[in-house]
Amino acid sequence: MxxxxxxxxxxxxxxxxxxxxxxxxxxxxxxxxxxxxxxxxxxxxxxxxxxxxxxxxxxxxxxALVPRKAAPAVRTITRSINDVPKATPEARKEIARLAKQLEHIQSLKIDSPVFENLQRQFREMRQFENLIRNTDTLRSIREALKAVENAGGVAALQEASKQMNSFRNALAHGIADEERTRLPRPAYRLDGDNDE
Amino acid sequence: MxxxxxxxxxxxxxxxxxxxxxxxxxxxxxxxxxxxxxxxxxxxxxxxxxxxxxxxxxxxxxxALVPRKAAPAVRTITRSINDVPKATPEARKEIARLAKQLEHIQSLKIDSPVFENLQRQFREMRQFENLIRNTDTLRSIREALKAVENAGGVAALQEASKQMNSFRNALAHGIADEERTRLPRPAYRLDGDNDE
DNA sequence: TCATATGATACATTAAAGTAGATCAAGCGC
DNA sequence: GCGCTTGATCTACTTTAATGTATCATATGA
Missing domain, CATH: 1.10.260.40 (lambda repressor-like DNA-binding domains)
Structure with a gap:
């Protein structure tokens, strides 16, 4: 065997x-x-x-068949799920607030592709929620979203989306960085977001 | 199955x-x-x-055997690894123009198998759009397509199709060359084309 | 001690995976 | 047209995965 x-x-x-x-x-x-x-x-x-x-x-x-380059990150994720995958209470609370905020915005029927994009980024970010050490960025995103109601409109959504994207990428990179300490491998990038 | x-x-x-x-x-x-x-x-x-x-x-x-809960995150990572390189803005612009041109021709209801062929070649070519270094050929194809409206007709389409085909093949060969540096293997061809 | 649940094994049978090889039509480059 | 490569398909043969059923020794518990 x-x-x-x-x-x-x-x-x-x-x-x-x-x-x-x-x-x-x-x-x-x-x-x-x-x-x-x-x-x-x-x-x-x-x-x-x-x-x-x-x-x-x-x-x-x-x-699953995972590309060799992605395998270390996948192992990390799998392990993190198996071990003690709980996000900190602080992170959970902040994510809950953000979810509520997004729900509220949805009820406003803005219906912009930017918003759909933001929601997807939010979902993807949540996949790494147990890795969140610091909730400042999440709070900042929520702040940005408040402007949607008043004056900001789509511009505020774009700002939030931009922050959400880089935050998600930072979390994903964090995974890769952990792996890099053990494996002398080149970095990987989380692309696939072209807000244009 | x-x-x-x-x-x-x-x-x-x-x-x-x-x-x-x-x-x-x-x-x-x-x-x-x-x-x-x-x-x-x-x-x-x-x-x-x-x-x-x-x-x-x-x-x-x-x-890999990944826990169900981790599967979405794994998919995200896998996808991010797969679409690494990005096309140059120049290439993207030229492709957009070409797409528009093709759309326009479609609206003319020419309905020739040659046109369908061309569209497929275009789609396939776009799979390698990140590899485009030079947009001359794309421009040349677009030039050829202009003749469709005036006099050219099907002959112009055929010319465009021929160019598109060889351009796509050239890009695909580029991939093979990259691979060959690691794998001492014979070249590869992108088949499945019938410009008849 | 007797009953029960566990994982490992045994056996015969069937279905199918896998190998080695050849052939084929279609497409492409020359 | 010619030669080459492509993926699909076929044949004949060997190996083995998988099933169904049954048994076994060993814990564990009442």
Whole structure:
């Protein structure tokens, strides 16, 4: 058995045990015989994708093919979810406020592509919320959004969007930076945002 | 075939094409028969982990089991890695002009297969727009298209299509050249074109 | 001590993945 | 037209994943 296969087997076994499932219980969920699960976990078989996904899904795991360059960041994220993924109470509170603010703006029916963009950035930023150490930027974004109601309009949205984008990128970069201390790899950039 | 399998197949195929490898070239790298790669990409088989990792590794991809909660973040990162380089403003501008021109021609309801062909070539060319260093050819194509309105007709379209085709191929070759510095492999061609 | 649940194993069978090789039509460059 | 590469498809053969069922030793608990 290859290294990859062994790691896979270990991951599955660990995930099952973490969920407190017996092989038979998992068998029932995944529709795969217990005998086969045993073989799989011991690395005795070269399983097929169908078996793998069946078991993985039963364990709330998703099969993914990630670019090598992204792999370290992905590992970090996965680990951060598994460990103690709780954001600080302060960050959670500030995010909740921001969400409320965005909801309010939505109710104003502004309907600008800039706003849709902002909402997407907000969602993506929240994926890294456990990494937030400092809520200043979030507060600043909320401040910017207040102007939408009064005078600012779309200009205020754009300012907020700009800040949200760089904040999200900073968080993502933070992940990469963590990894770089261990792996002498070039940086990666979170692009894909061209507010033009 | 399940949805997961199809997505996997599509991912592998896209990754291979992005690297500018033929199925045979990938076959050599991954140690998997070309015939089997063909089957895999068409979703005709339920592949094993060993096949999957062999091919994935040859494509600089890594197999990962990510917790469901982490999956969206992983997708965000993966996507951000994939669209790294940006086209120059000049290239973008020229492409925009060309797009407008094509839109205009479409409004003329010429309805020739040559035009459909041209549009497809245009789309395919845009996949490499980040690689454009020189916009002369694009301008030349746009010049050729002007004749469609006046006298040229289908002949002008054919001329534009021919230029578009070779321009697209040149860009694609550029990719292959980049890859060849790392992989001592034969060139790659972008097929699927029928200017008849 | 007796019952139960666990994971590992055994066995026979079936379905299919994988290999090695050849062939094919289509497209492209020359 | 000619030669080459492309991806798809076929054949024949071997290997093995997966199933279904059953058993086993070992904990754990009543």
């Amino acid at each position: 290859s290294y990859e296969s062994e790691k896979l087997a270990a991951t599955l076994k660990a995930a099952r045990e973490k969920k407190g499932l017996s092989q038979r219980a998992l068998s029932a969920h995944a529709g795969v015989p217990q005998s086969h699960i045993s073989k799989i976990e011991s690395g005795a078989v070269n399983l097929t994708v169908s078996s793998l996904t069946a078991i993985a899904n039963a364990l709330d795991l998703e099969l | 399940s949805y997961e399998s199809e997505k996997l197949a599509a991912t592998l195929k896209a990754a291979r094409e992005k690297k500018g490898l033929s199925q045979r070239a990938l076959s050599a790298h991954a140690g998997v028969p070309q015939s089997h790669i063909s089957k895999i990409e068409s979703g005709a088989v339920n592949l094993t982990v060993s096949s999957l990792t062999a091919i994935a590794n040859a494509l600089d991809l890594e197999l």
